[in-house]
Amino acid sequence: MTTALASAPSKLAASRRASNARARHLGSRRANFALGLLAWVIGILFVFPVFYMLLTSLHSEFNAATNPPSFFAPLTLDGYREFFGASSGASPWPPLINSVTASVVSTIVVILLAIPAAYALSVKPVEKWTDVMFFFLSTKFLPAVGGLLPLYIIAKTIGVLDNINFIVILYTAMNLPIAVWMLRSFLADIPVELFEAAAIDGAGLVRTLRSIIVPIISPGIAATALICFIFSWNELLLANTLTSIVAQTAPVFLTSFVTSQGLFLAKVCAAATAVSLPVLIAGFAAQDKLVQGLSLGAVK
Amino acid sequence: MATATATPVRSEKNEPKPSKPKDTRPFNERWLNKKGWLRRVPLLPALVFVVIMTQLPFLATLVVSFTNWNANYPDEIAFGTLQNFATVFTDPGLRASVFFTILLTVTVVLVSLAFGLGIALLLNRDFLGRGAVRTMMIAPFLVVPVAAALLWKHAMYNPEYGLFNGVLTQIFGASAPQPDWITDFPRLAIMGELIWQWTPFMTLILLAGLQSRPGDIMEAAQVDGAGTWQTFANMTMPHMRRYLELAGLLGTIYIIQQFDSVFTMTAGAYGTANLPYTIYQTLYNAQDYGLASAQGVIVVIGTIIIATFTLRTLSSLFEEGN
Incomplete structure (x- = not known):
């Protein structure tokens, strides 16, 4: 790109007409280069806080708290040692395990319930299936705070306050509508002839689901599971209201870092990085599926 | 409503939409025959589960909002009062907190949408390292929201060792201004962090929209001598309208429910308490169940109004896509 720009001016003198054409071309090349550069600058600005979080998590507490920042200070794992309870004794493992349980179990249940539902909404649609679809979607627009109080009272009455199983059930309800929408959009892409062939061969519902649908939409199932996992892993409001010690999830554990506690920036950054890592890895690995999930399958 | 316009999508793909014959069978035959039930069975577990878990709690909220239930006075519960709603208003x-919820949502959504559109247009061009820049752009959205709020509170905004003041010192030396960002500009601080997290979301959806523009028509426009600006104003923008609406409305739904950043960064201080945070506080600190429920009902009604627009947009995309 840059070499072409440098050699271009000498050729411009050739003829009036050609020079005009070339000048236009050169101008657009220069603009292209500038816009590419601008994209890089903006990209770096946006990723910088994430990079800074990672870098600071690998600095000593002393080097993390300097002003101006010491970008090139030696790296250490002390922040992570502190996060994992080296001196405080408070281990983040129980909350992390709770988060894994809540996210993974709820995601599995969501997928198991959503596949048959998506089937009944696309392959052999029930009557008024669009109404059902929009009912599912409308529940996503019901803010969690709208049902928070009764959930709290119910949990308190039947004794499931601070119980991870209750959180699993709530996360299942939270993500099921999204999963139904997404899986339906994948199912709708399967050619209808395939189902007709299966029906002629005498395959029943369970057989059709197992040997035709699941294999074909497995990339779609993976994308759906990814989105459900991320939403469950990130959730704070419900977990913060309905759990306290035993069933505390990772985001609730993070809230213990809300108030400053002397020199603790490296530890905070280590905690934020450690808790975000599963989402970062899953999200980067499945970038293309992300947009499909976020738009509930409306954008492909 | 939606059913009138969107008939079974699968069949529309290749052949024109067949006009649906009106079902004249009586109700019990339509709904209680065996075949209909067989079709409905796979749907029922999910549907029943979602109804129980989402509709019943909200109904309960609605009922409680008309009581004066306060956990501190458990013997004086009475139904049939509008006091809570009077208090809310x-x-x-x-x-x-109602005003701040609106201000926060509108600002964050509009600014992220504008940034998102600009960045999506940049990323839609061919340049060296485009994939890398796209990956970098996604990163903020993949940080767990509480972690992102902690990161901005402590590592970016902190007046003594935060990155912003650190960079100011680096540039202007010892006499650099060192504002206490969260105390001095509490609302902007929260908005800044949320815009950072939500711009990638808008970018992703808008970029997908730009890439779904019909290439042959765009080429035809160029052959016909349409300039960059003309193509953008007359072809790109009309095509993008739906994606802008979709991104804006989905963003609105998420940000109107925003709790994590307010809870983490300011705990609702300095005029940054939005409705979700206020409800959480009424429930937790004041133990005023009736009032908390009335607040919840208000948020839900506000969201339903916005959701209606979203559903309309989605259903038009839904038809176009099939």
Whole structure:
């Protein structure tokens, strides 16, 4: 790109007409280069806080708290040692395990319930299936705070306050509508002839689901599971209201870092990085599926 | 409504939409025959589960909002009062939180949408390292929201060792201004962090929209001598309208429910308490169940109004896509 720009001016003198054409071309090349550069600058600005979080998590507490920042200070794992309870004794493992349980179990249940539902909404649609679809979607627009109080009272009455199983059930309800929408959009892409062939061969519902649908939409199932996992892993409001010690999830554990506690920036950054890592890895690995999930399958 | 316009999508793909014959069978034959039930069975577990878990709690909220239930006075529960709603609309603190919820949502959504559109247009061009820049752009959205709020509170905004003041010192030396960002500009601080997290979301959806523009028509426009600006104003923008609406409305739904950043960064201080945070506080600190429920009902009604627009947009995309 840059070499072409440098050699271009000498050729411009050739003829009036050609020079005009070339000048236009050169101008657009220069603009292209500038816009590419601008994209890089903006990209770096946006990723910088994430990079800074990672870098600071690998600095000593002393080097993390300097002003101006010491970008090139030696790296250490002390922040992570502190996060994992080296001196405080408070281990983040129980909350992390709770988060894994809540996210993974709820995601599995969501997928198991959503596949048959998506089937009944696309392959052999029930009557008024669009109404059902929009009912599912409308529940996503019901803010969690709208049902928070009764959930709290119910949990308190039947004794499931601070119980991870209750959180699993709530996360299942939270993500099921999204999963139904997404899986339906994948199912709708399967050619209808395939189902007709299966029906002629005498395959029943369970057989059709197992040997035709699941294999074909497995990339779609993976994308759906990814989105459900991320939403469950990130959730704070419900977990913060309905759990306290035993069933505390990772985001609730993070809230213990809300108030400053002397020199603790490296530890905070280590905690934020450690808790975000599963989402970062899953999200980067499945970038293309992300947009499909976020738009509930409306954008492909 | 939606059913009138969107008939079974699968069949529309290749052949024109067949006009649906009106079902004249009586109700019990239509709904209670064996075949209909067989079709409905796979749907029922999910549907029943979602109804129980989402509709019943909200109904309960609605009922409780008309009571004066306070956990501190458990013997004096009475139904049939509008006091809670009167309080919601007359208490200046609550009114302020309603206004801040609107201000926060509108600002964050509009600014992220504008940034998102600009960045999506940049990323839609061919340049060296485009994939890398796209990956970098996604990163903020993949940080767990509480972690992102902690990161901005402590590592970016902190007046003594935060990155912003650190960079100011680096540039201007010892006499650099060192504002206490969260105390001095509490609302902007929260908005800044949320815009950072939500711009990638908008970018992703808008970029997908740009890439779904019909290539042959765009080429035809160029052959016909349409300039960059003309193509953008007359072809790209009309095509993008739906994606802008979709991104804006989905963003609105998420940000109107925003709790994590307010809870983490300011705990609702300095005029940054939005409705979700206020409800959480009424429930937790004041133990006023009736009032908390009335607040919840208000948020839900506000969201339903926005959701109606979203559903309309989605259903038009839904038809176009098939």
